[in-house]
Amino acid sequence: MFIRVVSEILEDLRQVLQQVDEKEIDNFVKALLDARRIFIVGAGRSGLVGRAFAMRLMHLGIEVYVVGETITPAIREGDLLVAISGSGRTSFPLVAAETSKRLGAKVFAITSDKNSPLARCSDYVLLVKGRTKDNAVRDYISRQLAGEHPPLTPLGTLFELSTSILLDAVIYKIISMLGISEKEMLERHSNLE
Amino acid sequence: MFIRVVSEILEDLRQVLQQVDEKEIDNFVKALLDARRIFIVGAGRSGLVGRAFAMRLMHLGIEVYVVGETITPAIREGDLLVAISGSGRTSFPLVAAETSKRLGAKVFAITSDKNSPLARCSDYVLLVKGRTKDNAVRDYISRQLAGEHPPLTPLGTLFELSTSILLDAVIYKIISMLGISEKEMLERHSNLE
Amino acid sequence: MFIRVVSEILEDLRQVLQQVDEKEIDNFVKALLDARRIFIVGAGRSGLVGRAFAMRLMHLGIEVYVVGETITPAIREGDLLVAISGSGRTSFPLVAAETSKRLGAKVFAITSDKNSPLARCSDYVLLVKGRTKDNAVRDYISRQLAGEHPPLTPLGTLFELSTSILLDAVIYKIISMLGISEKEMLERHSNLE
Amino acid sequence: MFIRVVSEILEDLRQVLQQVDEKEIDNFVKALLDARRIFIVGAGRSGLVGRAFAMRLMHLGIEVYVVGETITPAIREGDLLVAISGSGRTSFPLVAAETSKRLGAKVFAITSDKNSPLARCSDYVLLVKGRTKDNAVRDYISRQLAGEHPPLTPLGTLFELSTSILLDAVIYKIISMLGISEKEMLERHSNLE
Numbered sequence: 001m002f003i004r005v006v007s008e009i010l011e012d013l014r015q016v017l018q019q020v021d022e023k024e025i026d027n028f029v030k031a032l033l034d035a036r037r038i039f040i041v042g043a044g045r046s047g048l049v050g051r052a053f054a055m056r057l058m059h060l061g062i063e064v065y066v067v068g069e070t071i072t073p074a075i076r077e078g079d080l081l082v083a084i085s086g087s088g089r090t091s092f093p094l095v096a097a098e099t100s101k102r103l104g105a106k107v108f109a110i111t112s113d114k115n116s117p118l119a120r121c122s123d124y125v126l127l128v129k130g131r132t133k134d135n136a137v138r139d140y141i142s143r144q145l146a147g148e149h150p151p152l153t154p155l156g157t158l159f160e161l162s163t164s165i166l167l168d169a170v171i172y173k174i175i176s177m178l179g180i181s182e183k184e185m186l187e188r189h190s191n192l193e
Numbered sequence: 194m195f196i197r198v199v200s201e202i203l204e205d206l207r208q209v210l211q212q213v214d215e216k217e218i219d220n221f222v223k224a225l226l227d228a229r230r231i232f233i234v235g236a237g238r239s240g241l242v243g244r245a246f247a248m249r250l251m252h253l254g255i256e257v258y259v260v261g262e263t264i265t266p267a268i269r270e271g272d273l274l275v276a277i278s279g280s281g282r283t284s285f286p287l288v289a290a291e292t293s294k295r296l297g298a299k300v301f302a303i304t305s306d307k308n309s310p311l312a313r314c315s316d317y318v319l320l321v322k323g324r325t326k327d328n329a330v331r332d333y334i335s336r337q338l339a340g341e342h343p344p345l346t347p348l349g350t351l352f353e354l355s356t357s358i359l360l361d362a363v364i365y366k367i368i369s370m371l372g373i374s375e376k377e378m379l380e381r382h383s384n385l386e
Numbered sequence: 387m388f389i390r391v392v393s394e395i396l397e398d399l400r401q402v403l404q405q406v407d408e409k410e411i412d413n414f415v416k417a418l419l420d421a422r423r424i425f426i427v428g429a430g431r432s433g434l435v436g437r438a439f440a441m442r443l444m445h446l447g448i449e450v451y452v453v454g455e456t457i458t459p460a461i462r463e464g465d466l467l468v469a470i471s472g473s474g475r476t477s478f479p480l481v482a483a484e485t486s487k488r489l490g491a492k493v494f495a496i497t498s499d500k501n502s503p504l505a506r507c508s509d510y511v512l513l514v515k516g517r518t519k520d521n522a523v524r525d526y527i528s529r530q531l532a533g534e535h536p537p538l539t540p541l542g543t544l545f546e547l548s549t550s551i552l553l554d555a556v557i558y559k560i561i562s563m564l565g566i567s568e569k570e571m572l573e574r575h576s577n578l579e
Numbered sequence: 580m581f582i583r584v585v586s587e588i589l590e591d592l593r594q595v596l597q598q599v600d601e602k603e604i605d606n607f608v609k610a611l612l613d614a615r616r617i618f619i620v621g622a623g624r625s626g627l628v629g630r631a632f633a634m635r636l637m638h639l640g641i642e643v644y645v646v647g648e649t650i651t652p653a654i655r656e657g658d659l660l661v662a663i664s665g666s667g668r669t670s671f672p673l674v675a676a677e678t679s680k681r682l683g684a685k686v687f688a689i690t691s692d693k694n695s696p697l698a699r700c701s702d703y704v705l706l707v708k709g710r711t712k713d714n715a716v717r718d719y720i721s722r723q724l725a726g727e728h729p730p731l732t733p734l735g736t737l738f739e740l741s742t743s744i745l746l747d748a749v750i751y752k753i754i755s756m757l758g759i760s761e762k763e764m765l766e767r768h769s770n771l772e
Binding site for chain 3: 043068091092095099
Binding site: 070099 | 618620634637647650652653654660675678679682767772
């Protein structure tokens with residue numbers, strides 16, 4: 001039974017990920033490589049997905065910071081903010097995006113809603129479909145009325161898992177472009193924990 | 194090209210996940226539901242995967258803590274430590290596992306290596322295959338000699354992504370067993386960020 | 387020379403702390419003990435001061451959460467938000483305070499500016515003087531014109547150190563009132579790091 | 580009554596801080612300025628004190644990382660680890676110190692116990708007296724037998740507050756030596772929260 005659950009989740013992820021626009025990925029990779037420094041922001045599980053991405057960017061030798069961590073400096077012109085929010089309405093990444101724009105930095109939103117406040121205030125958008133927690137209750141009620149099962153991927157799970165995989169595919173793309181070896185990555189990997 | 198990369202990652206994940214032992218999942222769910230309180234520990238990206246799992250357990254109304262966060266209390270008899278480490282050799286989760294055992298708490302290891310120090314000091318093991326960062330360099334050298342491409346999923350990526358999906362499948366299993374509605378989960382979801 | 391620097395900092399702290407209104411401390415202790423659950427929020431070094439306070443509250447057996455950490459649930463009516471910001475203008479605690487008010491929770495601000503947006507949206511204010519980073523540049527220019535030394539306590543340092551000591555005095559007050567032994571505190575102290 | 584509690588805490592801090600060896604402070608400042616990069620480690624409230632220090636070092640333009648945060652890279656020869664632990668026995672900073680030594684980095688311990696494992700494995704020690712949580716229970720029993728009050732500064736409070744002030748005095752010393760203006764510090768101060 002468990003393997004069937006896993007297979008359905010993987011199939012849902014495949015469906016979300018094949019809708020991602022290849023052009024948006026290219027823009028994203030270009031923006032990452034063009035930026036003087038990269039700042040990552042997200043709340044909750046989206047924030048954790050962002051940190052996992054930031055850690056790999058550091059392994060690639062790219063200067064990156066996570067908003068809210070101790071040594072994160074001021075963002076400035078020439079820097080890129082990557083703001084991750086399924087709904088595009090979470091206040092923490094939204095405020096960071098608006099502030100970054102005002103300070104002259106570029107903003108790349110990763111979101112499920114291209115009409116959200118986050119998407120609208122960003123320079124670029126990378127659209128990743130997936131039920132976000134904001135439409136979760138509506139979906140739940142429909143399913144209940146229809147006598148269906150609980151959702152496989154409650155709240156923002158589908159967006160978060162899809163974005164995790166997508167960002168690791170982006171890392172692979174950068175590795176291929178820059179010719180970075182796994183040995184180099186391992187040499188930068190934290191060795192004090 | 195990007196969708197092909199994503200497809201290959203999904204296929205790798207499927208292969209890892211179908212090797213997971215259904216019995217170990219059952220043990221894991223039982224241990225989670227039997228525990229007085231749950232503590233989660235992991236370093237680096239495994240730690241982030243653990244936090245994403247902890248957040249969902251909280252949404253289910255289960256008492257859970259992340260080792261290293263501010264309000265995490267002392268572990269005691271009756272509690273369960275879930276220690277996540279691909280190699281099973283990372284010192285932070287390993288020390289936490291050994292200490293937990295000594296204090297009379299149960300330990301569940303999620304690891305790729307059933308002979309690792311972490312697996313050996315744990316009460317239960319949930320084996321999730323996947324290249325861990327410890328065998329990454331050896332693999333890299335083999336691939337170089339064979340003229341192959343860089344790895345799709347460098348360092349611990351395969352273990353981390355597989356474990357993310359697996360733990361969300363475990364959450365689904367608990368939701369189904371306990372009959373928890375998405376509305377209840379949303380009501381517990383952090384509303385201050 | 388170093389001991390002279392330390393003595394001057396201690397004297398500055400004494401001056402700030404003796405201006406704290408004893409009545410506000412009493413209100414604060416009462417609010418902490420009356421709350422169903424306590425949530426702590428702050429950005430940067432004020433956030434770190436808040437976490438140190440949260441950790442001690444946990445040692446006292448009080449249910450407390452830090453906004454932004456993994457297992458922090460939704461705030462609701464009956465809960466208390468403690469928002470720490472010298473300037474009372476930092477967006478992260480300010481948004482949390484406004485949201486908490488809207489959701490029916492009480493808000494206690496610890497700030498240097500009783501006319502700040504944070505103080506104005508809060509139910510109670512605990513005023514802790516001290517140069518905040520917002521008036522730092524103006525002070526700096528005055529000192530430069532006057533040929534004076536660099537500030538002993540740059541940016542928000544004076545507010546942060548004063549608030550640290552004040553919150554540990556609050557902990558002492560709660561210990562005395564509730565008759566909690568140090569042994570009990572030690573038994574709750576994290577034992578996995 | 581509250582102001583009397585605060586005065587006694589300040590007096591305790593003064594007594595601890597005037598015992599600090601000026602020579603050790605000079606060594607510490609020299610080690611900080613000589614290091615290629617600085618890494619800070621501590622658990623619990625000592626870890627929070629370390630982060631507050633790391634944040635100010637970043638404001639001074641010094642390259643610094645906190646062990647356990649997302650973008651912290653591998654430590655290497657030429658780097659300095661600052662390990663903070665009152666007892667000098669906490670496993671997280673101790674393991675980091677031992678690993679750093681093995682990898683050829685320098686280690687500076689800030690501790691209350693010059694005979695602790697941490698002090699013994701470090702290149703330099705900065706001794707900050709203060710009851711640590713390890714001798715707290717013994718003290719408590721003596722006080723109980725003597726009919727005394729609960730301790731003003733339970734567990735590691737005295738060490739943590741003393742070290743906070745001491746590290747801000749070190750920041751002042753570096754500011755004076757390097758002639759860094761508060762304006763420069765403010766320009767580096769995080770602007771996205």
